[in-house]
Amino acid sequence: MGRLSFSDTRHLVSRTALGQQWGGVKALEGKTRAEAINILLTPSVPKTPAAPKLTPWAVVNRMSMQNGAGKKRARKMMLHEGIRLKRWWMLHLLRNDTPVNEHMTLFWHNHFTSSLEKVEQPSLIYSQNKLLRENALGNFRSLIHKVARDPAMLVYLDGSENVKGHPNENFARELLELFTLGRGHYNEKDVKAAAIAFTGWGVNRNNGTFVYDGTKHDNRPVTFMGRTGRFTGDQIIDIILEKPRTAEYIAEKFWKEFISDKAPDYRYIKNWGAAFRKSNYNISTLYSEVLNSPAFWAPNYKGTLTKSPVDLVVGTLRALPFPKLPDTELVHILQLLGQDLFDPPTVKGWEGGKHWIDTQTLLVRTSLLNKLTRHSQASAKVQSYLPKTTGSEIVEWLLPLAPALPLPTTPGKRRMVRALILDPVFQLK
Amino acid sequence: MNRRDFLQYASLLPLAGMTPEAFAAKPANPSKKIMVMVELKGGNDGLSTLIPFRDGNYHRARPTLRVKNGIPLKDNMAMNPYLKKLMPLWKEGDMAWIQGVGYSNPSRSHFHSMDVWETASTRNNASQGWLSHILPARQSAVNGIVLGDSNLGPMAGANSSAVAMDDPKTFLRQTKYLNKRGFKVVNSSMGHMLNVQNQINIAAKELSRIQNGKRSPVRFPPSKFGRKLETVTKMIINGMDTPVYKVSLEGFDTHAGQVDQHNNLMNHLGGGLFAFSQAMKRAGLWDNVMVVTYSEFGRRVAENKSGGTDHGSAAPHLVLGGKVNGGLYGKQPSLAPDKLHDGDLVHTVDFREVYATIAQRWYRRPNPWQKQFKAIPFV
DSSP states (O other): OOBOOHHHHHHHHHHHSSSOOHHHHHHHTTSBHHHHHHHHTSOOOOOOOOOOOOOOHHHHHHHHHHOHHHHHHHHHHHHHHHHHHHHHHHHHHHHOSOHHHHHHHHHHHHHSOOOHHHHOOHHHHHHHHHHHHHTTTSBHHHHHHHHHTOHHHHHHTOGGGOBTTBOOOHHHHHIIIIIISOTTSSOHHHHHHHHHHTTTEEEETTTTEEEEOGGGOOOOOEEETTEEEOOOHHHHHHHHHHSHHHHHHHHHHHHHHHTOSSOOOHHHHHHHHHHHHHTTSBHHHHHHHHHHSHHHHOGGGTTOSBOOHHHHHHHHHHHSOOOOOOHHHHHHHHHHTTOOTTOOSSTTOOOOGGGGOOHHHHHHHHHHHHHHHSOOTTTHHHHHHSOSSOHHHHHHHHOSSSOSSOOOSSOOHHHHHHHHHHSGGGGBO | OOHHHHHHHTSOOOOTTOOOOOOOOOOOOTTSOEEEEEEEETOOOGGGTEEOTTOHHHHHHOTTTOOSSOEEEETTEEEOGGGGGGHHHHHTTOEEEEEEEEOSSOOOOHHHHHHHHHHTOSSTTOOSOGGGGTSOOOSSSOSEEEESOSOOGGGOSTTOOEEEESOHHHHHHHHTTSOOSOOOOOSHHHHHHHHHHHHHHHHHHHHHHHHTSOOOSSOOOSSHHHHHHHHHHHHHHTTOOOSEEEEEEEOOOOSSSHHHHHHHHHHHHHHHHHHHHHHHHHTTOGGGEEEEEEOSOOBOSSOOTTSSOOBOOOEEEEEEETTOOOEEESOOOOOOGGGSBTTBOOOSEEHHHHHHHIIIIISOOOOTTTTTOOOOTTO
């Protein structure tokens, strides 16, 4: 296996990190694939910055229980704090020095979705985000057991309403359909059985922690995936993890995130799934299989993924020192671009891929990039920051494929960078 | 999505050095079917719109809000008196009411229930608008225009070929910054991007042509809603090749002081839609258009203590058009206290039956829900 060229390295970095920072790309150039991937997948321990000021749930509850006016006030406060939390993540996305881990945090947010819109408690969403970040490249088995106990998840999918005599199947259904096996690999009876096993799992509304209430647990024997017994929720998860399909389902999601929108080649999925299971669900093992596979490097997949709004906004601002827009504005831009952090549109998360671009978002994308790259005194900073290298290397750095539109004929670095950023190919990675 | 923010983002500096490439204007095709969707934002109180005026339960549930001077249509149902301008359309058989429209386990959240109506999915798992399952994506024309909203709603989706705008003028300003040149497509993501770019540019091209087009001689009410319908009229009579238009009327979330507010809205709705029908008749296009209302939910049967009503469930919807088979369809849900579900009407028509009708009987397209939901012969 040869050494990575500049273009290979930028492909690797732009798909795994948050944008392609010049230093990050250059640092891996000349390494072998395996070395570069190994470096990317062993980042320093990710830090979750302290939460912005968020009112504890108990206080919110007391407020909203007082009277109608209190309820209104509490709701308004939560809305406000929700925006504060979105700004907090936006700033962390821009500033963190573990972009590969952060990219995976966003990946898991899109997998184990929860929304402020439903959960309403920013403090719970903060804790969930921390959990996802700390386990982003860790172990999937341990992550999913933790997610099942996560207070935000227990509210989001009504797990806390799931009690003996009144089963609520929402969490059990999504656990099977969206988190592990996917449609067609379980039946309605399995959903009902799993829901019964999870009865009694809830949240303490005074301190926002997980509680198990044995009196609300329905201990009757159920048949789940062909096995009969008095199962706990944890045992249900372990049965699901025994199925090869679970590992393959996650492998398929990796295919879509890192390789292509097109249907995966099943041979890859089978191999990756097997390796994932063999490692007892080590996420880095799966990730490493994906990045080391010929599919990841296949020329026909390069430059075919549409940048997500986070890729576009955060990636561009991390790569080039354009005048920073206020974080509130950046949060708004992500909403307009269809990726409202902490508020995915459905329990399936963001559809992604080419769906990122429609008649609304293309106009916003274009206007944003225009605004960022327009000539001003502040943008002169970009000029001095640009690496001292050839024009063709700048093109290779910023675009995954050859530009679709002609480049300016008048010389000038800033003009060139602007043209590259406004080129349709800049929307791809 | 916040309208103001969107506008802010789309009114930035123009892109220097981009020369617009001419897109051939498509010839008008007046034989095509057009639907104008009217969203009644906030949840319209169906019981004050199409009124079961002979039902004792109605009068008991609505001691202060009941509408006493409704215009009787038939079968013990009367129309809100502020819709009286539409009476000629009822008499001509161009007005249909579909009663009791809703869905099972209704959501009382504005956001979630509108999502259900827009995606035609009652589970929170779809993000494509329902019309993108009905109308095939187009390369050379737009399928839909949403006016006065930045949200594509029922036409959301990567392949829906729809554009949303506050008004054509603003849209034209926004699209100035978009690349106008074609480019070489080397993969399907680029193909999609070019397609979307073309759709915006085609819409812009068409709209700038129509800016200077003829105006209908019919006078529209000088309200925001009236102006939107006038804009739609201008697009239709100047031959814009677009099968769906969507406008909305806001203010139906009448939790308090409902009577005046709702009467006022009915007046806007009736006046605007009557002017629209007249304009279409003058242009000889009344048989080509159908107006359909929708709303996230109706309101609770019992009035609240603030002279208003809270979020409820099923409600009637209005359909107008030259080809519409006038009359009352579906069944008015019972208001008997023991027939209510948790104080709410139980729907008798699933909203997807209305959509199925639009698909099959209006656009002559397959009904995507045919296993569960059949068309209704209102058109």
